[in-house]
Amino acid sequence: MRPSTVCVAFLASFACSFPWLKPEGIETLLNHPEAQAEITKRLTEHEAIHANQRETRQLNTGLVGGLVTLLDGTLSAVLDNVLGLIPTNEAVKGLKRFPEEKHPYQAPGPTDQRGPCPGLNTLANHGYIPRNGIATIGQINAATAAVFNMGADLSSLLATGGAIDGGDIISQKMSIGGADDRVGVLNGALNKVLGTPSGIAGHGKFNEGDASATREDFYLNGDNISFKPELFKQLHQQAISKGNGTYNVDAIKEHFKNRYAASKAANKQFYFNLPSSAVVMGAYYFIPGFFSNGTIGAGGIANEASITSFYGAKPTKEGQWSDPELTYTHVPERIPEQGWYRRATPMTIAEAVGGILDVYLYALPPMGGSGADQSWVVGPANIPNNPQAFSCFLYNAIYANFPSELFNSVVLVETVVNALSGLIAPGYKALGCTVNFPDATGTGVSQYDAWSKMYVGDAKYKATGSGWYKTT
Ligand code: HEM
Ligand SMILES: *[C@@H]1O[C@H](CO)[C@@H](O)[C@H](O)[C@H]1NC(C)=O
Ligand SMILES: *[C@@H]1O[C@H](CO)[C@@H](O)[C@H](O)[C@H]1NC(C)=O
Numbered sequence: 363m364r365p366s367t368v369c370v371a372f373l374a375s376f377a378c379s380f381p382w383l384k385p386e387g388i389e390t391l392l393n394h395p396e397a398q399a400e401i402t403k404r405l406t407e408h409e410a411i412h413a414n415q416r417e418t419r420q421l422n423t424g425l426v427g428g429l430v431t432l433l434d435g436t437l438s439a440v441l442d443n444v445l446g447l448i449p450t451n452e453a454v455k456g457l458k459r460f461p462e463e464k465h466p467y468q469a470p471g472p473t474d475q476r477g478p479c480p481g482l483n484t485l486a487n488h489g490y491i492p493r494n495g496i497a498t499i500g501q502i503n504a505a506t507a508a509v510f511n512m513g514a515d516l517s518s519l520l521a522t523g524g525a526i527d528g529g530d531i532i533s534q535k536m537s538i539g540g541a542d543d544r545v546g547v548l549n550g551a552l553n554k555v556l557g558t559p560s561g562i563a564g565h566g567k568f569n570e571g572d573a574s575a576t577r578e579d580f581y582l583n584g585d586n587i588s589f590k591p592e593l594f595k596q597l598h599q600q601a602i603s604k605g606n607g608t609y610n611v612d613a614i615k616e617h618f619k620n621r622y623a624a625s626k627a628a629n630k631q632f633y634f635n636l637p638s639s640a641v642v643m644g645a646y647y648f649i650p651g652f653f654s655n656g657t658i659g660a661g662g663i664a665n666e667a668s669i670t671s672f673y674g675a676k677p678t679k680e681g682q683w684s685d686p687e688l689t690y691t692h693v694p695e696r697i698p699e700q701g702w703y704r705r706a707t708p709m710t711i712a713e714a715v716g717g718i719l720d721v722y723l724y725a726l727p728p729m730g731g732s733g734a735d736q737s738w739v740v741g742p743a744n745i746p747n748n749p750q751a752f753s754c755f756l757y758n759a760i761y762a763n764f765p766s767e768l769f770n771s772v773v774l775v776e777t778v779v780n781a782l783s784g785l786i787a788p789g790y791k792a793l794g795c796t797v798n799f800p801d802a803t804g805t806g807v808s809q810y811d812a813w814s815k816m817y818v819g820d821a822k823y824k825a826t827g828s829g830w831y832k833t834t
């Protein structure tokens with residue numbers, strides 16, 4: 363396939379995938395007064411605690427604002443001895459209730475793909491995306507909006523990342539699990555030549571990463587996809603001790619901190635670097651952010667009944683949710699049968715980045731990966747600590763990451779990268795970022811190296827678990 367053909371197909375569909383590139387939309391969010399107040403409060407608290415350790419980081423240079431949530435925990439709820447805390451009727455008034463009759467639950471069959479994302483697995487098990495687990499960017503955008511109220515900006519970014527790094531960008535299809543011959547150029551007919559795309563479970567690229575909430579690291583036991591009951595048990599323990607019985611932001615942050623430490627200690631090929639590390643940290647925030655019954659920050663609750671259903675975590679004893687020794691088995695992911703309310707407001711990139719930042723600042727996990735000689739190869743230095751600057755940094759990291767993945771997998775090279783950059787540049791500007799990645803201006807590959815080093819660091823190329831590292 364000639365690159366020009368590829369780009370034409372790519373370009374046209376790409377423009378449609380980004381309806382969010384509207385400055386007004388993002389601006390409104392960044393100026394949200396509650397969001398600003400909350401992030402300022404969190405950062406101030408954080409700064410007070412860490413003032414001594416971190417002279418080099420500064421608070422608030424150009425803090426534009428940020429996120430809508432992180433308010434979890436200030437809610438009114440009633441106690442139910444089977445479901446745990448459930449939101450008051452006031453908190454769910456006017457919200458859309460699920461499941462829907464025309465989207466019944468059905469367990470996946472043997473050839474259906476399921477993967478590391480409980481959100482996408484749930485959507486497939488209810489037929490909001492194809493039940494075989496092979497979906498297009500458009501299908502994922504529509505389904506994540508319909509059931510979870512994910513903003514089109516956020517779903518486009520995630521799903522496009524999935525298609526580029528783990529799927530087929532021409533048909534815009536991806537497997538929500540591992541590699542699948544039904545995905546690829548000409549529906550896989552050319553996979554023998556080009557290779558079979560990895561699926562969103564492809565490790566160390568844009569998507570799947572180490573230190574996940576309930577999935578084992580890629581290099582430990584070689585299974586990066588399956589739900590691990592023991593890890594869910596640990597998450598449940600944090601819900602009890604930190605979340606006052608809910609899987610709120612405080613609970614997930616503590617779980618992440620522990621998971622990072624445990625993974626780094628156990629995994630000789632540990633890799634935690636931008637941008638995949640941001641996907642991992644974002645996914646933690648998604649637990650209360652999307653699975654809460656009702657709207658997070660407005661009375662919605664990430665209660666036991668909701669979280670276990672979406673995760674397919676089946677308690678081994680009923681009605682024992684307050685027992686820290688409670689164990690779980692796995693069943694397919696499902697929208698809670700007894701009824702569940704979707705959040706009222708879309709989660710945009712701005713909110714997700716605020717969530718990532720909150721998780722990041724709490725745990726301060728070093729970015730990087732293990733080198734061949736057991737050294738630690740550092741990722742990017744100086745990661746900004748305010749949402750706006752962090753968003754811009756993240757965009758750069760995504761760009762710094764794409765070329766290596768494209769060179770690594772399919773035959774699409776610089777032309778695609780340039781097209782991509784040109785098309786995403788407006789969104790990047792909308793967030794108030796300076797558009798300075800080398801590909802946007804057509805400047806040379808030499809500059810790319812320095813820029814890639816700044817945003818992704820040496821770890822991408824030198825860490826053994828990066829998915830890029832080669833032993834030759
Ligand atoms: C829009 C397209 C989406 C894509 C491409 C995507 C992809 C992924 C990937 C690759 C992971 C693995 C990250 C890791 O290694 O930790 C993941 C995890 C996760 N995702 Fe998604 N996701 C999407 C949407 C959603 C939605 C809508 C939700 C919630 C409703 C969600 C909730 C989660 C959660 C909670 C995890 C963490 C799983 C764990 O316990 O380890 N995702 N997702
Ligand atoms: C914890 O939850 C109980 C209800 O189970 C509630 O009465 C109490 O106020 C909550 N405590 C905090 C600190 O939120
Ligand atoms: C969600 O909240 C509603 C209203 O309070 C309640 O009827 C329902 O059982 C809850 N569902 C779950 C899964 O907690």
Ligand SMILES: CC(=O)N[C@H]1CO[C@H](CO)[C@@H](O)[C@@H]1O
Pocket residue numbers: 540541560563564565580584585586587588
């Ligand atoms: C890239 C990828 O998909 N990695 C592995 C994830 O885990 C499964 C086993 O469960 C492996 O087969 C994949 O190779």
